[in-house]
Amino acid sequence: MKLEGIPRIAALGLAAFAAALAPPRLDAQQDHTGKLIRRIEIRGLTRRSQDELRHHLGRKVRLGAPFDPEAVSDATKNLWMTGYFSRVGDPIVDDFEDGVEVVFPVDEKDRVMSLRFIVEDTSTKRPSIRLKRIRDAISTKAGRGLSPYALQMDAQQIVQVYRDEGYIFAEARHTLQEREDGAHITFTIKEGPRVRIHDIVFTGNRTASSSTLRGLMATKQKDWFFGFFHSGFYNREELGRDIDKVKEYYKSLGFFDVLVAIDGVEFYDENSRMRIRIIVEEGPRYTFTGYTLKGNKVFPSSTLLDLTQAAAGKPFSAQLMEEDRAEILKYYKDRAYIYAKVTPFPVFPERGTTVQVRFNIEEDHEIYIDHVNIRGNIKTQDRVIRRELEFYPGEKVNWYKLQKSRSNLARLRIFRDVDYEFVPSTPDAPNRNDIIVKIEEEATGRLLLGFGVTSGFGVIGNFAVTKRNFDFTDLPDSIYDIPDSFTGAGQTLNIVLQPGTRRSLYQFSFTEPYLFETRNSLTLAGSSIKIIRRDYDEDRLSLRPSLSHALDFDRDLVFTVGMRAEEIEISDIDRDAAPDVFDVEGHTTVIATSARLSYDKVLVEPLEGAYSGHAEWIAFEWAGYPLGGDVDFNKLEGSLSLYYPIYTHEKGRLHHVISLFSKFGIIEGQRKSRESVPIFERFFLGGPNTVRGFRFRGLGPHFKKDALGGEAAFYGNVEYSFPLFQKFIRGVLFFDYGNLAVEPSVFEVDEMRYAVGAGLRMNFPFLGQPLPIGLYFGDALKKEDFDRTKTFLVTIGTPF
Numbered sequence: 001m002k003l004e005g006i007p008r009i010a011a012l013g014l015a016a017f018a019a020a021l022a023p024p025r026l027d028a029q030q031d032h033t034g035k036l037i038r039r040i041e042i043r044g045l046t047r048r049s050q051d052e053l054r055h056h057l058g059r060k061v062r063l064g065a066p067f068d069p070e071a072v073s074d075a076t077k078n079l080w081m082t083g084y085f086s087r088v089g090d091p092i093v094d095d096f097e098d099g100v101e102v103v104f105p106v107d108e109k110d111r112v113m114s115l116r117f118i119v120e121d122t123s124t125k126r127p128s129i130r131l132k133r134i135r136d137a138i139s140t141k142a143g144r145g146l147s148p149y150a151l152q153m154d155a156q157q158i159v160q161v162y163r164d165e166g167y168i169f170a171e172a173r174h175t176l177q178e179r180e181d182g183a184h185i186t187f188t189i190k191e192g193p194r195v196r197i198h199d200i201v202f203t204g205n206r207t208a209s210s211s212t213l214r215g216l217m218a219t220k221q222k223d224w225f226f227g228f229f230h231s232g233f234y235n236r237e238e239l240g241r242d243i244d245k246v247k248e249y250y251k252s253l254g255f256f257d258v259l260v261a262i263d264g265v266e267f268y269d270e271n272s273r274m275r276i277r278i279i280v281e282e283g284p285r286y287t288f289t290g291y292t293l294k295g296n297k298v299f300p301s302s303t304l305l306d307l308t309q310a311a312a313g314k315p316f317s318a319q320l321m322e323e324d325r326a327e328i329l330k331y332y333k334d335r336a337y338i339y340a341k342v343t344p345f346p347v348f349p350e351r352g353t354t355v356q357v358r359f360n361i362e363e364d365h366e367i368y369i370d371h372v373n374i375r376g377n378i379k380t381q382d383r384v385i386r387r388e389l390e391f392y393p394g395e396k397v398n399w400y401k402l403q404k405s406r407s408n409l410a411r412l413r414i415f416r417d418v419d420y421e422f423v424p425s426t427p428d429a430p431n432r433n434d435i436i437v438k439i440e441e442e443a444t445g446r447l448l449l450g451f452g453v454t455s456g457f458g459v460i461g462n463f464a465v466t467k468r469n470f471d472f473t474d475l476p477d478s479i480y481d482i483p484d485s486f487t488g489a490g491q492t493l494n495i496v497l498q499p500g501t502r503r504s505l506y507q508f509s510f511t512e513p514y515l516f517e518t519r520n521s522l523t524l525a526g527s528s529i530k531i532i533r534r535d536y537d538e539d540r541l542s543l544r545p546s547l548s549h550a551l552d553f554d555r556d557l558v559f560t561v562g563m564r565a566e567e568i569e570i571s572d573i574d575r576d577a578a579p580d581v582f583d584v585e586g587h588t589t590v591i592a593t594s595a596r597l598s599y600d601k602v603l604v605e606p607l608e609g610a611y612s613g614h615a616e617w618i619a620f621e622w623a624g625y626p627l628g629g630d631v632d633f634n635k636l637e638g639s640l641s642l643y644y645p646i647y648t649h650e651k652g653r654l655h656h657v658i659s660l661f662s663k664f665g666i667i668e669g670q671r672k673s674r675e676s677v678p679i680f681e682r683f684f685l686g687g688p689n690t691v692r693g694f695r696f697r698g699l700g701p702h703f704k705k706d707a708l709g710g711e712a713a714f715y716g717n718v719e720y721s722f723p724l725f726q727k728f729i730r731g732v733l734f735f736d737y738g739n740l741a742v743e744p745s746v747f748e749v750d751e752m753r754y755a756v757g758a759g760l761r762m763n764f765p766f767l768g769q770p771l772p773i774g775l776y777f778g779d780a781l782k783k784e785d786f787d788r789t790k791t792f793l794v795t796i797g798t799p800f
Helices: 008-021 027-032 050-057 069-081 131-137 148-164 210-216 236-252 301-305 318-333 382-386 399-411 479-484
Strands: 037-043 085-088 092-096 099-108 112-119 171-179 182-190 196-203 259-268 273-281 287-294 341-347 354-362 368-375 415-424 432-441 445-454 458-470 491-498 503-512 520-532 537-543 546-550 557-571 586-600 603-605 609-623 633-649 654-669 712-725 729-741 753-766 769-782 792-796
Touching (some): 050 069, 069 085, 069 099, 112 131, 131 148, 148 171, 148 182, 196 210, 236 273, 236 318, 287 301, 318 341, 318 354, 368 382, 399 415, 729 769
Parallel strands (some): 037 099, 112 182, 287 354, 368 432
Antiparallel strands (some): 085 099, 171 182, 341 354, 415 432, 458 491, 520 537, 520 546, 537 557, 546 557, 557 586, 586 609, 603 609, 609 633, 633 654, 654 712, 729 753, 769 792
């Protein structure tokens, strides 16, 4: 093999590579098979000892072992793989005493004794990038063998490290000094200026704005905040991927002949800034001419095409096409064809700028449920999970029931995730599947210690014990079993101690969701709360038992009856307090009974919250004769919630949601006088959980700075929420509205207040349970003179 004209380093590299691939010749060794190895030598060592390298030969190549040609061949490869040698020759096997000797001839590489890095275009001569990162990126290490080929590759790798950090003009070279003790290597680096992208310019884009196209790209200009969010560094490979993204975006709009290319790159400010120019030739926009279906035998084309929305004669839209594909697929899955596939295929005519889409449909079989198995529930009893499922063995698979069951389990807030797996029950019955409900449990108990600052209540301490998967019959066998005891029955126990500067709350509640394994649920709740208001103190001691029944024909329709026994004390009243406060000074007993009808079809995703469906409820509370107590009133309340997912990604687990919420309340004293409705029973608005942009209780009539509340209230919001970081952080844009009236007869829609704003919702898993936190910035668009507004509001611990 001739190597003339090839640089010496490259020639050495090729020779070493060829030597590594060539198997050792063992033909002459076959006669020695089975003889005992009496001597082993690695010949040619100058820097390393025999003992240091013998363990690389393997167990079968050792003194006293039978000679095995394959083992010796493997030992030769192992020596080469150490990287210590530039050549490992064919082993030499000769007779020795009553056995054989094995000699491995080697040419040892120089050992790398030192590595230096010098930057020639800075005064410090030190790299701008951390030395550890550079050392980790290269294969040449001090103390290891020298590889000329690796040195060449390491110089290129150093350049790449610099270019990843924006030094796109970086250069690197190496110098090698061979001394008696080994090789000393110096990498000399020319860094050049650090370049940031300060402008990305599009030309030729008529349909899509430049800001829209820049938003598609991972390549970004340096942001205004010192490059904290977008550094603005240039990466050639990333820019190439971005060009493809822009092309795909245009094709999704019907520009199938689009051309997108880099038109040029300009450097200025001593090469520290760059401008990227991208040219777009959109070409014609193709017109959609309609859908055709292929492969559908169960459902007629007319039925499936009626599900679609894209209209023939309009510009092609990939988003509409995907929505129509998903709607057809959902139609199949809702009718038990869970393995159905719907694949779009664009069809272009030989001439013209039109496109037709053919949906290729693979229907497969209707699937019936054979068995329902539960997996992953270590602590939770099977019955707790099964009673939330909407599907049963023997039924056809219904996709909506699967979603609803998943939502039911998510509402329990004791599972981190819920998923399904379909497994054929028998090979002879392809239309029968077992459903495996895969559960990932949360830590079922939470002990929360801490303090915080809230809008409306000042500084509060917090000691809370929450057990969402409680079982009072699961007693511990010993003190060591307590952490894993009282678990598995799906009951909820909540104990809260919250001493605070302006509000102190002590609360206990216990809920059995399926009393005696029926559709009845029992809740026992009691609380003591002390609130230091601006001009008076309010103490409330209450007991609130309730019993609910889910109707048999629809478990989401629930009827609840309850009772409230409450003792309220108003004390420490300032002389300038509102007359309404003096009217209720001292102790007041409230005994009331209530009835509530609720219908909840909302689908919930763990940690994310509600994303689809609707919920309504209406409740009536009656206090007074013949129940006893000191006050007589009738209270009517109700609400409506709608959730509509406008976009879904990450396999249906992340949702962009538009929601609408409205709530009303009316309270009326039975003696038809304002004094018969005490101030502590009225409605109040304002704050993070009602109308944002207003202080807590800041909306409505006031006496000086004290809120008086109202006997009629109506409020709600329109929200757009979207994921910012997985399920844990969501952005919110909101429009809130609300109004209070002194009494129902004077309620005026014209006096409605409005606010707009944005915020963040964070639902981090904290000590085994999700901890909801809301941060909102709101601006009151319309308000009255007596209202009190507030821009920034916080809520902690209130589910969204």
